[in-house]
Amino acid sequence: MDVTVKIKRFDPEADHPESYWQEYAVALPDNATVLDALIKIREEQDGTLTLRCSCRSAICGSCAMRINGHAALACKTALSRVLDGDNAVVVEPAGVMPVVKDLTVNFDPFWDKIRAVEPYLQPQGAEPAGEYIASNESMLHLSGVTACIMCGACVSDCTVLEVDPTFLGPAALAKAYRFTADPRDGNREGVSRERLHQLSEPTGIWDCTRCNECVEACPKGVAPMDRIMALREQAVNAGFTRNNGARHTSAFTESVGHSGRLDELMLPIKSVGGITNVGAMLSYAPVGWRALTHGKMPPLRHKNVENVENVRRLFRKLEPDLYGPEIGKSSPFG
Amino acid sequence: MKYAFFPGCVSQGAAPELYPAARLICQRLGIELEEIPAWTCTGAGVMQEKNQLFGDTLNARNFAKAERMGLPILTICSTCQGVMSQANLRMKRDPEYLAQINSYLAEEGLEYKGTAEPKHLLWILIEDVGLDKVLELVTRPLAGIRMAPFYGCYIVRPTEALDIEEHPERQTSLETLIETLGATVVDFAGKTRCCGFPILTINEKNSMAMVGKHTSEAKDLGADAMVTPCPLCHLNLDGYQPKASAQLRRKVDLPILHLPQLIGLAMGISPQELGLQKHIMNTQPLAMKLGAAR
């Protein structure tokens, strides 16, 4: 098949380094991958085209880049599946990380974050006489996360990292989960309290927007976002609840559990730690006032759905720890 | 054409202009809406991060009621769409899980048989109603208007739950609709990214950075307005745009429309009836450009 590959290029040694687009026409067999096309271009048309690759089999994790705007492994992407109506495909370097040249990016920030989560087992207490014992199920469960090949596709497409480089990000957090979920890590019950405490701080698990970009980008099914959600559950269960993220989740669940629907007025108030958090409350005031004057304030008196007992029964049964008397329903002052 | 209507909390709470606008255009399109009795929140993905079982059970409850009505589900919220689709996939894929959930529902005499296929109005317009029918009702084509699409994460990802493999046209549905109504699509990288709403109370700086980035990017490409099928995105992109602008140190002034409002404008319905005056960002210049007096 005859295809056009549109590549975003960058040469740091040019007089005025600036990224630009270059198109290549190339003929390939129908079953070719995007990587096949790039290698053919480099070998036959333009030796200056720079990219990373090694295994060509989705194992080494070198060839993550953006294909038609979304991160993927070039060697795992069949060209025929990404061509548009004009038989063209757009290839760019991975996002978030700084471009070195053409399709190669600087992975230093990636590795810094992996290092920051201390990616090695940290068992506490006295060493056992023999080996550390872990059940089969617990390790099988972890095989999904250990499948990570550190290609950086998730980091490339992370919506938070795009605006905030301090966020630990999907790859490092999934790596952290690999240890918090390991029964050998942490205290005798397998709870990694120190890690969960650290991860609950700003730049950690609660900064994720749940946008699912990393789940789509990961070529190995690691589903980093799902691991971050599991970390949130672990952190809350370990008692690390004094933060806006954990409060938000609990307040949301309480509102829906008691009334069937979301009380939009109470939620932000409870999330920032209640009406007593004057600073945070004031920061919402201009927006609240604007909403009020435009006639779009949520109803002050939040109504329950009909036969709300049925919802509350489920609440009591499925979320017994949170179920309790309604506090401050529908009024920040009551 | 009749549907079991799932409006979602926000269309009746913090974005009260959405509900009547949706009802209005559905009526004109011959889409009959019967609200699911005493429907509950989907959990918005927030409940699911703490207790998936509780969240999924509430969704199964809504689905069971729609099954009893014998009607397919229509929603007007991207987030509701995504959360419902994800819960539905988990239940359909795992009969034991569904049986467990049904054991809780049995106490109020409900059972979810696993037949629901919740669909957003956006998809229904293209897949069920048909663009020809929409076009028939366009009396004020949006010619000359440059419109930026903004989907909301949950209606584009994860692709597996949303049946994108089988319906690839869903990935460009918003652009298709904008063009059908006569407006010009302003394509931009942010259209399928996150609006920042989920972390508004957790990391406001990042949330505002997202609003600033998307609105200013669309504005720079010459957009007159942005349209979204997600009321939560609307809350952030419209309601918090002044704050995001301040953080960005730049005036952006981009009106954000709900999907039904855009359709309503093209149908010749007045901006007032569509609730445009309830927006935080001024929609009047857009209405003037359209020749639609209040």
Ligand code: FES
């Ligand atoms: S070349 Fe090794 S993963 Fe693509």
